[in-house]
Structures are given as C-alpha cells and as structure tokens.
Amino acid sequence: MKFDNIIIGGGLSGLTCGIKLAEQGRKCAIVSSGQSAIHFFSGSFDLLSKVDGQEVKNPFEGMKSLASNHPYQCVGLDNIKRLADEAPKLLDRAGLTFSGQADQNHFVLTPMGVMKPTWLTIDDFTRFEQNDAFPWKKAVILNFSGFLDFHTLFVQDGLKKFKVDTQIKNFAMKEFDAIRRNPSEMRSTNIAKVFDQGEDALNEFAQKVNELSEGFEVVILPAVFGLFNKNVAAELKAKVNKPVVLLPALPPSTPGIRSQILLRKRFEELGGTYFLGDNVETGTIENNKLLAIHTNNHGDIKLEADQFVLASGSFYSKGIVATREKLYEPILGLDIDGDVDSKKWLDEKFFNDQPYMHYGVKTDSKFRALINGKPIENLYVAGSVLGGANALKEGSGAGISLLTSLHVAEELLK
Amino acid sequence: MKKEILEPFNISDNNFEQCVKCTICTVYCPVLEVNPDYPGPKQSGPDGERLRLKDPNFFDESLKLCLNCKRCEIACPHGVKIGDIIQMARIKHSKKKPIVRDMILANTDIVGTMASTFAPIVNPIVALKPVRRIMDGVLKIDHNRIFPKYAGMRFETWYRKYAEKKQSDFKKHLSYFHGCYVNYNFPQLGKDLIKIMNAAGYGVHLLEKEKCCGVALISNGLIKQATKQAKHNVEAFKKSIVDKKMPVISTSSTCIFTIRDEYPHLLGVKNEEIRDESELATRFLFRLIDSGKLKLVFKDSYKKRIAYHTPCHMEKLGWSIYSTTLLKMIPGVDFMALESRCCGIAGTYGFKKENYETSQGVGKPLFDQIDNSDADFVSTDCETCKWQVEMSTTKKVEHPISILAEALDVEATMKLWQDK
Numbered sequence: 009m010k011f012d013n014i015i016i017g018g019g020l021s022g023l024t025c026g027i028k029l030a031e032q033g034r035k036c037a038i039v040s041s042g043q044s045a046i047h048f049f050s051g052s053f054d055l056l057s058k059v060d061g062q063e064v065k066n067p068f069e070g071m072k073s074l075a076s077n078h079p080y081q082c083v084g085l086d087n088i089k090r091l092a093d094e095a096p097k098l099l100d101r102a103g104l105t106f107s108g109q110a111d112q113n114h115f116v117l118t119p120m121g122v123m124k125p126t127w128l129t130i131d132d133f134t135r136f137e138q139n140d141a142f143p144w145k146k147a148v149i150l151n152f153s154g155f156l157d158f159h160t161l162f163v164q165d166g167l168k169k170f171k172v173d174t175q176i177k178n179f180a181m182k183e184f185d186a187i188r189r190n191p192s193e194m195r196s197t198n199i200a201k202v203f204d205q206g207e208d209a210l211n212e213f214a215q216k217v218n219e220l221s222e223g224f225e226v227v228i229l230p231a232v233f234g235l236f237n238k239n240v241a242a243e244l245k246a247k248v249n250k251p252v253v254l255l256p257a258l259p260p261s262t263p264g265i266r267s268q269i270l271l272r273k274r275f276e277e278l279g280g281t282y283f284l285g286d287n288v289e290t291g292t293i294e295n296n297k298l299l300a301i302h303t304n305n306h307g308d309i310k311l312e313a314d315q316f317v318l319a320s321g322s323f324y325s326k327g328i329v330a331t332r333e334k335l336y337e338p339i340l341g342l343d344i345d346g347d348v349d350s351k352k353w354l355d356e357k358f359f360n361d362q363p364y365m366h367y368g369v370k371t372d373s374k375f376r377a378l379i380n381g382k383p384i385e386n387l388y389v390a391g392s393v394l395g396g397a398n399a400l401k402e403g404s405g406a407g408i409s410l411l412t413s414l415h416v417a418e419e420l421l422k
Numbered sequence: 423m424k425k426e427i428l429e430p431f432n433i434s435d436n437n438f439e440q441c442v443k444c445t446i447c448t449v450y451c452p453v454l455e456v457n458p459d460y461p462g463p464k465q466s467g468p469d470g471e472r473l474r475l476k477d478p479n480f481f482d483e484s485l486k487l488c489l490n491c492k493r494c495e496i497a498c499p500h501g502v503k504i505g506d507i508i509q510m511a512r513i514k515h516s517k518k519k520p521i522v523r524d525m526i527l528a529n530t531d532i533v534g535t536m537a538s539t540f541a542p543i544v545n546p547i548v549a550l551k552p553v554r555r556i557m558d559g560v561l562k563i564d565h566n567r568i569f570p571k572y573a574g575m576r577f578e579t580w581y582r583k584y585a586e587k588k589q590s591d592f593k594k595h596l597s598y599f600h601g602c603y604v605n606y607n608f609p610q611l612g613k614d615l616i617k618i619m620n621a622a623g624y625g626v627h628l629l630e631k632e633k634c635c636g637v638a639l640i641s642n643g644l645i646k647q648a649t650k651q652a653k654h655n656v657e658a659f660k661k662s663i664v665d666k667k668m669p670v671i672s673t674s675s676t677c678i679f680t681i682r683d684e685y686p687h688l689l690g691v692k693n694e695e696i697r698d699e700s701e702l703a704t705r706f707l708f709r710l711i712d713s714g715k716l717k718l719v720f721k722d723s724y725k726k727r728i729a730y731h732t733p734c735h736m737e738k739l740g741w742s743i744y745s746t747t748l749l750k751m752i753p754g755v756d757f758m759a760l761e762s763r764c765c766g767i768a769g770t771y772g773f774k775k776e777n778y779e780t781s782q783g784v785g786k787p788l789f790d791q792i793d794n795s796d797a798d799f800v801s802t803d804c805e806t807c808k809w810q811v812e813m814s815t816t817k818k819v820e821h822p823i824s825i826l827a828e829a830l831d832v833e834a835t836m837k838l839w840q841d842k
Contacts, residue, residue: 009712009743042499043446186458192465193458197449235449260445285496286740305740307698309709325499 010312011037016288017319019044021391023271025317025413030278032421037281039288049264050256052116055127057403063125066111077396079408083415091414096128102274104267105131115139119255121166132231132241132263134253142170144226153180154188157196157258158230177220183209196257200235214247221250230257238266291340298387315420319391327393343370343378345395361401368395375416390416436507440500441468447494447504452764453487456783460487463494467504481515489768491734506687513645520643523561527770528642531634534606541572564778570607570809577609585616592625597662599672602634603805611673614827615703621835622716629658635677638770652691659696669699671706673823675803678702679735703823708744717838724829725754729797732762733804745803745822752829763788767810789814801825
C-alpha cells in the first residue's frame with residue numbers, strides 16, 4: 009500500500025502534521041495504536057507557562073532562556089513565532105475554535121480552583137486576563153448528583169482566595185437515573201451523550217440552572233456538554249440567563265473527545281487514511297532510508313511511503329520504553345537521547361525536575377531520526393517522542409506537539 | 423542498536439493488568455449508549471476480571487449484553503483485549519444454559535441443512551406474521567425479525583454440479599471457505615467469488631469438509647461444540663494451506679475473524695500454521711493488484727453510487743481499506759464511506775426478543791445516515807450487517823465481491839494474463 013507520507017501516531021501531533029500535509033495535497037496515512045491523549049484534554053493548549061519555576065508572561069520571551077536542545081530552540085524561535093500563528097488557524101479549519109495569543113499568556117480556572125497560564129483555550133471555556141482576580145463576586149457551583157468526577161469543594165476553596173462568595177448545589181434529573189445506577193458509568197461522556205441526543209434534556213437542564221442560580225452572578229458547571237454534537241455548550245450558554253463558566257472534569261474529557269473526532273474528520277475529509285487500533289511492528293530500512301513499515305493488521309502487506317513521521321508519543325504512549333535496564337524506541341530501535349545508566353533516570357525527590365522526562369528520540373538538525381548516529385533520510389520525528397523538554401514542568405506539551413509537527417510538515421513539503 | 427521487543431513480565435493472556443482505567447473504551451461502547459443495564463466494557467472487562475479472579479461469584483449475567491463488536495479493543499490506548507476478557511468471563515462463569523431458541527440460532531449449519539432442503543416450504547412459512555408471532559412468544563425470537571431466505575440449492579451442491587470440473591483448468595489454485603450464509607442462503611455470492619477468481623486466473627476449490635466457523639455457537643455459550651468445530655476447521659485449513667500450498671479465502675468478515683482470532687483467544691485452538699494464509703477475498707485480491715501481479719478490467723457501463731458500511735469485525739481486523747480500495751477502482755463507482763458504527767445485529771444477538779430494542783437503538787445512527795444518503799445501495803462485507811441494514815433501512819445491500827463481479831469485464835481481465 010503506497011502513500012506519499014505515513015505518520016506513526018494519531019494524537020495531537022500526528023493529526024496536526026497529517027492535516028497540514030493533506031491540505032497541501034499529500035496522500036497521507038496515519039497509523040494509531042488506539043485512541044489518543046487528546047481524550048484527556050483540559051481544554052487549553054500551553055505554549056510555555058513556566059521557566060525555572062517562574063510563571064511566564066510572554067512565551068516568546070521565556071523561550072530565549074530554554075536550553076539549546078529544547079525542541080523550540082531546535083525549530084528556531086523565528087519559526088516558532090510564525091507557526092504559533094498558524095496553529096490556531098489549522099484548528100479552526102477543523103471546526104475547533106480557540107482563542108489566545110502566543111506572545112501573552114492568558115489564564116484559565118482549573119478544577120482545582122487555581123488560575124493557570126495558557127496559550128490557546130477552546131471556546132467551551134472562559135478566558136481570564138488576570139490571575140489574581142475573578143470577575144464575579146457571587147458564584148453558584150452546580151453539579152449532577154452522583155457525578156464523582158467534578159470536585160466542587162476544590163473549586164470553592166480556590167475561589168475563596170479571590171473573595172468570591174460561593175455556594176455548591178447538587179441536583180438530579182430523571183434522565184440520569186439510569187446511568188446513576190452504575191456509579192462507574194456516571195462519567196462526563198455518558199452525561200454528554202444524554203444532552204447530545206435531544207433538546208428536551210438540555211431545556212430542562214437550563215431551566216433548572218436558571219432556578220438554582222437565582223441571586224448569583226455566575227454559574228460554574230463541569231464541562232460535560234457536546235460530545236458528538238459540537239453545538240451543545242454554546243446552546244446551553246444561550247439558554248442560561250447568566251454567564252456560565254465551564255470547568256474541566258476528570259477524563260475522559262468531553263471537549264477532548266470532540267476535538268479528536270473533529271481533527272480526524274478533517275484529516276479524512278482531506279483524503280487522509282486513518283488506521284485505528286493497529287500497531288506498527290517494524291520497518292524496512294535500506295541505505296539509511298525507511299522504505300516501508302509493517303503493521304499487525306496488515307501483516308505481509310507493507311505500508312510504503314516517500315517520507316515518514318514518527319509521532320508516537322512519550323513513555324505513556326510507548327513511543328519510548330524503559331525496562332529496568334534500558335531505554336529504547338520500540339519500532340525501529342532509533343537512537344535515544346537519554347542516560348544509559350538507569351540510576352540517573354530518577355531524582356529521589358518526586359517533585360523535582362525528573363531527568364527521564366527529558367528523554368526522547370534523538371534527531372539531527374532537520375528533525376530526522378538517527379540509527380547509530382546516522383540520519384534516516386526520510387524519517388522525521390515530531391511531538392512528545394522528541395526529547396529535550398520537561399513538558400510537565402514547563403507547561404509546553406501541547407505547544408511542542410503542535411509546533412514541531414507543523415515544522416516537520418514544512419520540512420517534508422520542501 | 424538492535425530492535426527490541428517489548429515483553430512485559432507477569433502479564434496474563436488477556437493482559438487486563440495493562441488497563442490504566444482511562445475509561446476511553448466506554449466512550450465507544452455502542453451498547454452502553456442505549457442500554458444502561460450493561461455495565462460497560464471497563465467494568466465488565468478488566469475491572470470485573472480482578473474481582474472474578476478473587477471470587478467467580480462476582481460474575482454478572484448482564485455481560486451477555488456485550489455485542490462482542492470489539493470496538494472497545496480498537497479504542498484502547500494500551501492494547502487491552504477487553505472484548506476477549508468479557509467473552510472469556512462468559513465462557514468460564516456463566517451459569518445460564520442456552521435455551522432451545524439459542525440452539526436454533528447458533529446451529530446455523532444444522533438448521534441451514536434442514537431449512538434449505540425444504541426451502542420452498544420454510545421460506546414462506548417463517549415470513550408469515552402469525553408464525554413470527556408464535557416464534558416471538560414461544561421461542562423469544564423477535565417478531566420484527568425476518569429470517570434470511572433459504573436457497574433451494576445449496577452452494578456446495580451447485581459447485582459440485584456446475585463449477586468443480588472447470589477449476590482444474592487454472593494454473594493457480596486456492597480454497598474457498600464459503601460459510602453457512604453462502605451455502606444455505608445466498609449461493610450467488612459464492613458464484614460471484616468464483617467468477618472473479620477464475621477471471622484472475624485462480625481455480626477455486628472447496629475445503630475437504632468445512633464446518634460452520636462457530637461464531638454463533640460461541641456467542642450462545644455452546645463452547646464444547648464450537649471448540650470441536652474449530653479443531654475440525656483448522657485441520658481442514660491445514661490440508662489446503664500446508665499440504666497443498668493453497669491459501670484459504672472467505673467472503674465473510676466474521677467467519678474469517680473468528681477463525682483467525684477467536685479460535686486461539688477464546689477457544690484455545692491453535693492456528694499459527696494457517697492464520698496468515700486465511701483471509702478475506704478482498705484482501706487477497708488487493709495484495710495481487712497492489713504488487714502488480716493482477717489487473718482487473720471493468721465495464722464502462724457499470725455506474726452506481728455506493729455507500730460502504732464497515733462491519734465491527736472488519737474494523738477490528740483493520741481490513742476495510744481492501745474492500746473500499748477495490749470498489750473505488752471501478753471507474754463508474756461514486757463511492758461514499760459511512761461513519762464506522764455498529765449496526766446492532768451482532769449475528770444472533772439482535773434476533774433475540776430481549777435484545778431487539780438495544781439492537782435497533784445501537785443501529786439507529788447508522789440507519790439514519792443510510793436513509794439520508796443518496797446512495798443507490800449499501801455495500802458491506804458482513805452477512806448479518808446486510809440483514810440488519812435491509813431490515814431497518816430503505817436500501818439494499820450488496821457484498822463488494824458481488825459488485826466487483828457485476829462490474830468486471832471477464833474476458834478483458836483474462837486476456838491480460840493469458841497473453842503473457
């Protein structure tokens with residue numbers, strides 16, 4: 009089976025890269041071993057939130073002090089600026105509306121009740137320009153009875169710091185009686201499916217919200233609106249007679265799954281082929297060129313392409329693997345940027361910057377993967393499988409995924 | 423550096439320990455969406471497995487509501503065999519004995535033999551409303567269901583009478599696992615397959631004696647019989663694949679999925695020697711075309727708008743691309759892909775009175791897509807999906823092989839390799 013480009017990995021990075029290539033007319037395939045981390049999406053993409061533990065106001069300024077092997081430095085800060093402008097437009101073409109500026113972080117209220125700096129926020133959620141104030145003084149925090157994935161007390165505690173007078177109210181609706189019977193299935197996506205299915209449930213719900221929020225200035229709710237039907241969150245906001253602030257619930261994330269579905273749909277509408285639930289087992293490399301990959305489902309029918317992109321994720325997605333003794337890249341045995349000595353992988357202090365978080369697949373300056381120090385001419389690497397950053401400490405995970413993918417796509421299009 | 427293979431320690435066969443509780447599988451479970459009595463794949467699968475290991479009494483009979491569509495496995499980011507865990511739990515722990523109705527539905531070949539023998543009598547009778555009411559009341563087979571028609575002449579009989587002799591004229595040979603549906607209900611599909619394979623230069627042979635793949639026996643809890651038939655089939659496949667070097671192809675995505683994956687996973691019947699060369703006809707054709715060994719020539723006169731439905735087991739196999747690529751090769755085909763969703767029938771599941779509502783609820787989004795499309799007809803690789811779509815929508819369903827057979831210019835195709 010022959011394609012122009014094949015991308016290994018169907019998460020944020022693989023899909024971004026695939027969409028950009030397909031938009032330029034490339035015949036692309038994505039192989040994804042299962043559903044991706046977009047299912048855990050908080051609703052915001054971070055570009056750079058912290059450097060050396062200090063909050064960053066302007067990510068572009070903050071990037072200047074990043075190490076030279078950081079993916080942003082490798083892409084080049086001028087390129088980053090340009091691509092950071094392009095990323096939200098690409099998302100927008102997929103039907104995902106984000107707002108935010110790359111040269112100035114805004115803030116979102118987390119479900120822990122903390123204001124967190126970020127770059128792009130999807131339109132379900134509320135953007136705040138300050139991290140030391142909340143625009144309303146009296147807030148009602150509403151939750152569905154029996155829904156354990158939204159922790160109202162944390163939100164209440166957090167809002168106290170902003171001197172907000174809050175009240176928590178739980179309420180039940182007959183539509184949820186059935187799913188409540190099984191506590192393990194009273195999850196955000198199952199609530200969302202009820203609202204997806206018809207306007208009656210949403211009307212009843214909005215009416216209830218209006219009653220319960222009388223005397224308050226703002227309503228705070230878990231983000232459980234619009235799984236397969238993308239308009240539900242906006243419809244709800246129109247029906248409630250006060251501002252509505254949605255907060256992320258524990259995964260699986262409703263806006264996240266909607267984002268995954270829309271990105272995949274965009275890719276497929278552009279002619280892309282998305283293989284879900286298949287594993288790339290190995291590849292054929294000759295003369296420093298990857299000729300084909302072999303997958304579990306396709307067996308002896310190999311998938312061939314002129315260029316390949318590895319966007320297989322980090323440890324969690326098994327893009328790189330650590331056993332007790334060694335670190336390795338499981339598909340092709342690519343060179344890894346990481347300590348050989350396993351004693352150096354961990355810092356005893358859990359909250360310190362953990363060395364292993366910086367590990368990833370090694371590349372040359374063009375983001376091509378290496379074997380024994382030699383570049384594979386047509387195999388590019390993008391997203392969190394790249395080393396050089398602690399995305400958790402920096403708040404840079406989504407930025408690295410989006411921008412290295414766009415950069416690598418440009419390399420492929422040269 | 424040499425390629426390493428990930429070998430986790432102490433992982434059980436169905437790897438339930440690798441579940442990280444992310445709950446993604448439950449998002450894609452078609453049953454949970456319409457029937458909250460089902461505990462969902464995570465609870466029924468890896469979560470429940472922990473409890474059942476401690477005490478089998480934790481087994482919950484509601485696991486029978488699982489369709490075995492395997493969409494949970496496709497979604498799982500960690501490769502947990504959730505569907506297998508659920509099916510194994512049913513096999514190991516279910517105390518419910520199959521009822522008469524289950525025996526009738528599961529024994530597709532015994533029932534098929536009887537029904538096709540008396541087809542002219544059976545077909546009109548089982549289609550009668552009062553009869554369907556009785557079957558509903560007595561047997562608990564939902565009265566909305568209409569049994570697929572039985573053919574007067576079985577495919578095997580037709581083959582021996584009219585096709586067998588000619589097959590030795592070809593240089594290359596393969597075996598065809600026709601399955602119960604082609605044999606008893608729809609011999610035309612088998613005839614279409616022979617037409618295409620002959621045009622491609624292959625003689626088509628039947629296995630020495632094929633038995634029903636057993637998928638319906640497994641889902642109705644008749645495991646002993648399913649295992650016996652599985653062992654029989656593996657031996658029959660071996661005679662073709664190992665002894666005669668003839669690959670085995672099938673036109674049913676569920677039969678082939680059962681033989682390749684459910685035999686070893688659920689029945690413990692080893693099939694390594696035959697697995698790689700047991701496949702779908704469309705995959706076999708795709709490989710030949712993709713590697714430049716075959717070219718199909720199509721008639722210009724064939725013009726249709728076709729909507730393709732991906733059956734669940736096709737989705738799990740990852741093979742719909744073979745069928746859809748072949749359909750797109752026909753110049754006069756205006757192709758559209760339907761969103762991949764379960765149709766709700768799941769073999770015998772949807773025929774049962776107690777499942778009827780769930781079955782139709784699961785299928786509804788697919789039915790709406792089909793009815794709102796401007797396609798001339800639907801195409802799919804699964805016979806039970808075909809029944810369900812035809813029973814629940816206004817459109818007819820054709821197998822990709824039948825479409826290819828109708829559009830194929832046999833002489834022009836044969837000329838290409840005969841001239842060489």
